[in-house]
Amino acid sequence: TFFQLSQEKILKIMNMVKNKEVSIEGALHLAQKEVYTEKDSQDLLTGSQFNFSIYKYKHYRWQKRILQIDFNTKTIFNIEKGIIKKQFPFSQVKACEDTERRRFSIVFHGRQDYELEAVSLDDKRKIAYLLSRVIQSNSYKRPAESCSGRVAECDVIHEGLLDLQQNGFTSTEWVK
Numbered sequence: 001t002f003f004q005l006s007q008e009k010i011l012k013i014m015n016m017v018k019n020k021e022v023s024i025e026g027a028l029h030l031a032q033k034e035v036y037t038e039k040d041s042q043d044l045l046t047g048s049q050f051n052f053s054i055y056k057y058k059h060y061r062w063q064k065r066i067l068q069i070d071f072n073t074k075t076i077f078n079i080e081k082g083i084i085k086k087q088f089p090f091s092q093v094k095a096c097e098d099t100e101r102r103r104f105s106i107v108f109h110g111r112q113d114y115e116l117e118a119v120s121l122d123d124k125r126k127i128a129y130l131l132s133r134v135i136q137s138n139s140y141k142r143p144a145e146s147c148s149g150r151v152a153e154c155d156v157i158h159e160g161l162l163d164l165q166q167n168g169f170t171s172t173e174w175v176k
Helices: 007-018 024-041 121-139
Strands: 049-058 061-070 075-080 083-089 093-098 103-108 114-118 163-167 171-175
Touching: 007 024, 049 121, 061 114, 061 121, 093 121, 103 121, 114 121
Parallel strands: none
Antiparallel strands: 049 061, 049 114, 061 075, 075 083, 093 103, 103 114, 163 171
8 A cells, every 4th residue: 555655645654653643553544545535536447457355146155256347448357266257348337236234236238237245345335436437437428338239228218207216325227
């Protein structure tokens, strides 16, 4: 975490520890906070890659995986033991639904939902934030683009009334 900060910020945090203004754990927390505020101020949609340890339910048990959200290739990867098992283009991401505790689901266009469990609530919050950025970037595209050319599977409504429905903490859905 410290290596992602500028020299001045590292010295500032180190001096706070030296002057006993902050504990070592507090310094690590401050450094993490600084890294995320710097990343928020930068455009996340260009050149960033995030890795999270998660659990995926398969064969009646939870299996440990890595969820990689790659803004370079605009793809979400499911990595198991160093091998990429699944790839999901950002254009297929429809929503992120919050379930109990550390569990959440990623909803895709034309695919089965992906139920996952984060290692911590903080990781779940970060994943949800990044997925909301992906969903937000998808909403700026035309419906034909967001479904990779499969307009029929998008359920595009050409006329009629729409209501905005809030599902979970990051997903929004228009209902006919």
